[in-house]
Amino acid sequence: MPRVTGGAHRMLSVGELAERSGVAVSALHFYERKGLVASERTAGNQRRYRRDMLRRVAFIRVSQRVGIPLADIRTALDSLPDGRTPTKRDWARLSSIWREALDERIAALEHLRNDLTGCIGCGCLSLRTCSLQNHDDELGDTGDGTGPRRWDDLNPQP
Amino acid sequence: MPRVTGGAHRMLSVGELAERSGVAVSALHFYERKGLVASERTAGNQRRYRRDMLRRVAFIRVSQRVGIPLADIRTALDSLPDGRTPTKRDWARLSSIWREALDERIAALEHLRNDLTGCIGCGCLSLRTCSLQNHDDELGDTGDGTGPRRWDDLNPQP
């Protein structure tokens, strides 16, 4: 059990924040190293978190579920006001950012699903209305290495 | 350029397979170590792939886009018939498997989006119709560490 003493407005120990946010203590340390959360320290060097870190950690977890990497989450968090506790409007603004990211992810997967649907019947795996179908293993007949590439259009390499 | 000699039914060198599938040679080696693709060898120990490996690699890439880890893709591939070249029906069966996985992923993200929608206006981040709203930092008032956990229901830890 984490140390718990004092009223509703006390700061949180790392154990408390871990328990209430559902995130492991080691993960909170990790987030701190990555600049995603911040803490003050007691005289004895122990972390004490402002209570709005609960919200911040919640934001991090939800963002991860959307599929956003920690580095990007950090960038979003860095746009929060510097000194003061973020307001609901601040969080609402960030939430709408990942709402957009979520919409994009869903759209991308739906696109993939649509492209795929017609291909399940024939097993062609071309994702392009089977126009490149080329009847089992006749792809390379130019022999010049510039023949059809099945995925590049849909899945461009960086 | 990969080595290219012979007609449309020759086997593929690793460079050719890489070029035609859009996957790096190093990744093909990696897939082979993980048991996702297989090759025969020439007298000089160079890999030669049957042409249906193109389809197999295509399956791997698409599965990855759906979000399936390589280990699971391998399990799916292991269900293909052992000796013979897979037929279109074989691929169609596997495709329908990840079609289901894709549907599930989309449904999960849509669920997240729906839960989220009502919260953007208020910034509460509770994902539970704000019933746990608790007015900025009053969460811990029982002081027993058993208070509300905002994410556990939606994002259970393993």
Next chain:
DNA sequence: CCTTGACCTCAACCATAGTTGCGGTCCTAC
């Protein structure tokens, strides 16, 4: 024959997202 690019293995390394374990410290309840 000989050059040269494609290929081979193996080990090390990268990023992401953490967890685990060690030796030592803090601090609260008894």
Next chain:
DNA sequence: GTAGGACCGCAACTATGGTTGAGGTCAAGG
């Protein structure tokens, strides 16, 4: 004032999905 759980930093380790480089081999064209 002391027991002991919570905490500290640090380093090493996990897993996933590969890439990079060293040192050496293969094989096709000139």
